[in-house]
Amino acid sequence: MTYKREGRKNDEPRKIIAKAGVIPRADGSGYFKIGNTEAYAAVYGPRNLFPKFKQDPKKGILRCNYNMMPFSGMGNRVRPGANRRSKEISMVTEKALAPVLDLGDYPNSVVDVFIELPQTDAGSRCAGICAASIALADAGLTMKDLVCSIAIGSINDTLLVDLDYDEEAYEGSVADIPLAVIPRTGELTLLQMDGVVDKDNLFKAFELGKKAIKIIYEVQKNALKDKYKQEASIKTGKAEDKSSAVKKEESDESKTASKEGQK
Amino acid sequence: MNKDLRLNLIKAFEKGLRYDGRKLDQFREISVETGVIKTAEGSARVKIGETEVIVGIKTEVSKPYPDAPDKGTIMVGAELYPLSSPDFDPGPPSIESIELARVIDRGIRESHALDFKKLCIEKGEQSWIICIDICPINNNGNLFDAASLGAIAALKNARFPEFDGTNIDYKKLTDVPFPLSREPIEVTVLKIGKFLIVDPLPEEEASADARLTVATTEDGKLCAMQKGGDSPLAVEDIKTMVELAMDKTKELRSFLGGN
DSSP, X not given: OOOOOSSSOTTXXXXXXXXXXXXXXXXXXXXXXXXXXXXXXXEEEEEEOSSGGGOOSXXXXXXXXXXEOTTOSXXXXXXXXXXXXXXXXXXXXXXXXXXXXXXXXXXXXXXXXXXXXXXXXXXXXXXXXXXXHHHHHHTTOOBSSOOEEEEEEEXXXXXXXXXXXXXXXXXXXXXXEEEEEETTTTEEEXXXXXXXXXXXXXXXXXXXXHHHHHHHHHHHHHHHHHXXXXXXXXHHSOHHHHHHHHHHHHHHHHHHXXXXXXX | OOHHHHHHHHHHHHTTOOTTSOOTTOOOOEEEEEOOOTTSSEEEEEEETTEEEEEEEEEEEEOOOTTOTTOOEEEEEEOOOTTSOTTOOSSSOOHHHXXXXXXXXXXXXXXXXXXXXXXXXXXXTEEEEEEEEEEEEEOSSOHHHHHHHHHHHHHHHOEEEEEOSSOEEEEXXXXXXXXXXXXXXXXXEEEETTXXXXXXXXXXXXXXXXXXXXXXXXXXXEEEEEEEESSOOXXXXXXXXXXXXXXXXXXXXXXXXXX
């Protein structure tokens, strides 16, 4: 029996909202909401790293921490503090983000990324990575690209982008494949899978994710631009002139982006 | 502590001014938004200036305590997330977070704002536990007042989930609100030098000599207090601080509204 998705297309992610600079006390911050899954990320650093034996004299290190707020789960209250799941997700998040970062200028220091989830409806590690990527860029760190992340699911051999909790809990054969991609090169920095999928479907899943990755990439870039648009209008006082100039620039860029897409 | 910062703050206080241009007894802009978390039974997002706190409520059913077989209870948790401030470190709960949770807990518990007897489902067998969790997103000072306002707003917003005697269906909320009869609100007053201020910034918190948090119900009764800081307080000071706090509570209460 094939699964029929209600309300959105198979290759369509849920509604996405992204913001940059949402946590003023952090050096950089990002917010990413996809459907009812919501993630905040804050970047602190580069700053001194203690204990000292963890320091790397050649480059700075990236340290990620993923945490679900106590009321963010679909069922019972989530007990505060780290558990095996959150530690693993923190680790894979670190590995997903590190390849785009260049911390060569910051020996012996650490860049801390804290990810907090106020509410979740599946796909929380992907939302966390997307938020963290915005936060790192907002912190002004040297990066070769953003990182975009989305989960591809398979229900009874039908491939679907961005499963929600009800779809994940569907009684049948369900698989879930979270991915993180460097959009510029198409390389994967996060790949996990649980469930049963045949080889062809797995390869198709990579293709299916491309459209969603593109949407996420645009939303992330716009979030970062919006922040500086706001800052520019506050600083100059000529709010209208400035923002319209930025808008023009942006529309030019989006034109080129769509042209590239057509190619 | 930075001594120059403290001296400069006091110098400005003498002219009746704050670090950010406010008067000594003036709050920053406040906003309260409820029902912001779909996975929680009740929730609120409180912003006081740049300070932002999310308070969420989850419920559980368990056996009542043996010394109160006909009562349910509340559990207040606070975690000072390192996400919200460069001064907070990862790791087990710090003493600051425990103090915050316990002060909020006392305000609600001791004012009998929630009727614990109504939280009992079956005497000696089953009762509701209401878990109130305080999660700061950005700490730009005055977490106490933001958390207290958020806790009451979230409690007002909350609805019991469906319970069939053995399992809770968190996906289906009933339209039964919590048995909330009072709304205790806390206001914290800081003493720096001889000056008293409300709604402190982190710089002011770091320079403070003493702190007094006062919880007041809408009928003007005090229901919990906590003195903090290293310096002692004179009785005269305490009197003025309590009066200032009670006065400001009325202002905060206006942001709660119906629901």
